[in-house]
Amino acid sequence: CCTEGVRVSVNVLSEQKETPVLFVVRQKEAVVSFQVPLILRGLYQRKYLYQDVSRTLCQPQTKKEVDTQFFYVDVSTLSRENASYQLRVTRVENFVLRTGEHFGFNATAAQPQYFKYEFPEGVDSVIVKVTSAAKFPCSVISVQDVLCPVYDLDNNVAFIGMYQTMTKKAAITVQVRKDYPSHSFYVVVVVKTEDEACGGALRFYPYSKDEPVDQGNRLKTLDVVVSPAVTSQAYVGGMLFVLGVFLSFYLLTVLIACWENWSIHLCFAPAVAFLWQPLANLCCSLAGAPPPPAPRITPDSFLGRPAFNSYSYGSFGESFAPRLLQPRGPRLDSLSSVEEDDYDTLADIESDKNVIRTKVGLHAGGQALDLSKYDNLEMGRSMNIATIAVFYALPVIQLVITYQTVVNVTGNQDICYYNFLCAHPLGNLSAFNNILSNLGYILLGLLFLLIILQREINYNRALMRNDLQAVECGIPKHFGLFYAMGTALMMEGLLSACYHVCPNYTNFQFDTSFMYMIAGLCMLKLYQKRHPDINASAYSAYACLAIVIFFSVVGVVFGKGNMAFWIVFSVIHILSTLLLSTQLYYMGRWKLDSGILRRILHVLYTDCIRQCSGPMYVDRMVLLVMGNIINWSLAAYGLIMHPNDFASYLLAIGICNLLLYFAFYIIMKLRSGERLKLISLLCIVCTSVVWGFALYFFFQGLSTWQKTPAESREHNRECVLLNFFDDHDVWHFLSSIAMFGSFLVLLTLDDDLDTVQRDKIYVF
Template sequence: MRVKAISTSDVCTVISVQPAKCPVYDQHRNVEFLGQFQTVTKQGAITVQKTNYPGGYFFVVVVVQPTDKDCLGKAVHLVPIQNMTSQFVLHSDKNRSKEITITVETILPLSEYWKPIVTTVAVLLSFYVITGFIILVQSKRKKAQDSENLEEQVRILGEEENRNSIPFAQNQTAGSSKYGTAGDVSGNSEMRSHPLSQIPEHEADLDEDDIDMLEDVNEEKEIYRTKTAICVGDLARKKPKTLDRKYKLYYWNILTIAVFYALPAVQLVMTYQAVLNMSGNEDMCYYNFLCAMPLGQISAFNNVFSNIGYVMLGILYLMIVWKKHHIHKQAMTSDSEKAKTCGIPKHFGMFYALGIALVMEGVLSASYHVCPNSSNYQFDTAFMYIIAGLGMLMLYQQRHPDVNANAYAAFATFAAVIFVAFLGVVFVSIYFYIAFAVLHVITCLAVSTQIYYMGTWKLDLGMFKRALIIIRTELCKCAKPVYIDRMIVLTVANAINWSMLGGSDVGFMEVVSGSASEWMTAGVCMD
């Protein structure tokens, strides 16, 4: 069952649920000694489990605190009694009171938990069924298409064989008309003595020595990077095996990060949950107490279970990627010219990394919801940054297969972003916001320059000097850029980034108050 407290006053109050026995702790200095308790202003709720109260009886204790510091999270200035004037004593609010309504209601029993659990899992499994059905239909369609192509090839080969056999029949007919002559014998014997393999080829065939193989095209990347119209095939210059090894580093790195990040996170939140159960202090965790559904030692099992969608859909995503990878390897093994030369070069390492990140987001978000508070908020958001970063890298890689970020540098960048977000939560101030805004603008400009010049612009300490020289000498050319399409896309992207950076200033005062969720919202908008 659940004990609910509702009031129209925001005076700080402690609600406590204690076993029905003496003594009853009903003073502000000892109300926290027994049972479950939490601070309440206008609304609160405590979930009571029968296992904690074997007799089925309990007391509900309401204590008005002398100050609001426990509810506000900050100290309230107290005036010593010897420094109080008589006027202050007369007009001070010595008698703090509060009207509060206490209701006790039943919640979903443990025996009924299976219904929402089975319904949720069934809905998620339906995606597996739909995906399997689509794969089965595509597989049958591919087999039918391969069978038709095979029949077509057999028919074409048969026609070619018939076509090639006609001249020999004509020669034999022509030779038979000279029956009984001397020329017939010599002609037939000459024709029989030369097999088809010794027939000379056409004189117009090219010699391989006359073909320029252009072996330096893989090295001279400046030639195609500066073209005004670039196709994906122009950018795919590196060997597929070399790129494949680089992209494999993504999912190996993220697996290592996931293990070393998740294990201490799970251990920490389970320790929090154990301390909460032993002490009864429900202010340790920021649950939605009106909706919390306990199970065993977990105070809000429904919040933890709600992250199963991340895990199951992440596993489904990995299965789809594996299926695509398997089909691609089969096509490459069969020496399919279409698989090797057509379309965007396929590398699946980053796709696997994204699927693993999605699964780990579910695991760490569930860990956060075991005992959500400001100290472990990063558990819920860390892999969100990684998913967003991998998504951007993947989109860029689809159009620029050779210009791929190093896996170590990419994850180091993600770590820096997470660290900046951590600083924003712990050390929130206007100075930090200004520094972050300047860093964000400089980063946008540097990345835009790198994308615009396709890697030919070096990002080092001398880039600012080179930028000033170009602005001073070639400012007139800005009205007509060489790469118009890239300039338009980058201008729009920077405009959106900077507008969000400025727009986040509207809610910045709320962010300064220390709310991690508000900072996360502002950070996502900036990104």
């Protein structure tokens, strides 16, 4: 109906602080009143005075365009003296915003501005973008329904509609069907009386409580543009893209499994190899296996039964090549940490580990062969993380639903730290794309669990048929930690999605809790490969992870600028590093009791003072010295710099330790004469490349809850993928793939030892 606005501007020329002039504008459906000088209240009930006041009149709906609208201005004052003022009524140019066209204007705290936007045909959703070259003064952007009155002052702009505080950028996505069935809305811009809400300093004014302060103009120049948001086709395309990318991993897994089974059949079935010798040679060559020997033609061969049983059938993810069992020699020279030939019970083994583990060279023979002793431990880890996941996720889901409900009901978009320039709402969710991009963690975690299940089935079948290779060779096949890792990856996807329902500083631990668990489980798995009999119990492992999460929450809430917290955390960090170093160096054969100081002094006297001798375990000492240097450096960095993002700082500590131990494991593996198989090398290289790209997108920093919501929006950027996903969504895609690849690295890292007797495998 109405295509132009009317603006009333007033300037009182005489001094009227004690007896202001009251202006009342009466319309058909609304009354607007204000006094000049205008007094607005700020933080701590501060009073601010403005002499120039302008207000845009509400535009009620009319049935006909030719309808005439009247309004009346009443002026009154309690002053006994004459009041001199100027009253000006003007038309507002470009009162109705046009789609895709920029419009610049000025606003002050006493001269708010608002404009009308009408949805064109075929447009169901738009995004309102407001920008300013200057950071201050702080302002508020509000989207309100076309109703009278319009709430366009600092003290009432939050009463209705959706609103955001703003320094340089603001963006609000508006859906016509959901929010504004009248197919139109107001874009309201209000300059705040103070800048503290946007991260600015609270200015000091020498004033008494009842004396208002003249603020001057506090002018802010802004630019607004309303653009169409993404269509429903973009939502469908985004969902299909996510499903296509991650379901392709399932397809690739099936193809690899089929290729492996086919190559094994050609390599291991002598009758088929005899009939298709050229094809069998080519297949085995591509698979990295030696060509099958020419079999003897026997009746069994033509009946489809192998004439000999010298080969062992592999499982998914292992080498495609047939593995000949090495001849079992005498184990007189074995230096295993536990020789089960000499002990009858687990208690006997435990009582003499102190003696056995003092040997300089250790092999995995004894401790690796006795698998049954650790099955309950492995099952405990897998079941515990599932229990933790259920009890942790349920209240998280309930909390984020409450957050989202509060945002939808109040319209306060400062509660959640989205990338508003690329936040696509769906239903009650404000940023559906940030939630959808976490689907990769869940799908790839499930795929990893299926791979582990297939490996475990094959391994158990080999044990049931008493396969010598499964019984006597290779690193012990414990699958509990792998199940825990896959479950943790799925839970990381679920909790990250919950965090992105409404990201803010109070729920950031949801996004990182299972990242700590993944890092801890990976380190436990690396250590378990060579020390299955001295691994931490499920209860102690998860108790340590619970302590880490506890410090994460405390650090986020109380760590910012709190020197006492950083001193306590740094001391605990260093002491924990020393205790863990001692545990690793002595392979668990030390006790933390009242005699610990006496034993430490005795060791220092005998090894450092009485005679200067080098460390007995040089390799372990080098690892632990490097680990202590890195951890002490990280502790010093935290103590000096006080990083605002404590959760990421804590996660960086875990990742640095994991990378250090992984590098040590690879170096020691190569030093021991072992090798990395092709599939492991490919996983390491590809995973490293993907991690590099993932970290690039992670450090783009589209938002930050360490600052105010208005300052966080300064980092917002447009979508970068399919006009639907932003940089952080790409981080979700790549990091889920990289984590899955990292798990495959741990899974296949020691496949080269599957044909090596366990009493020949080194412990380090």
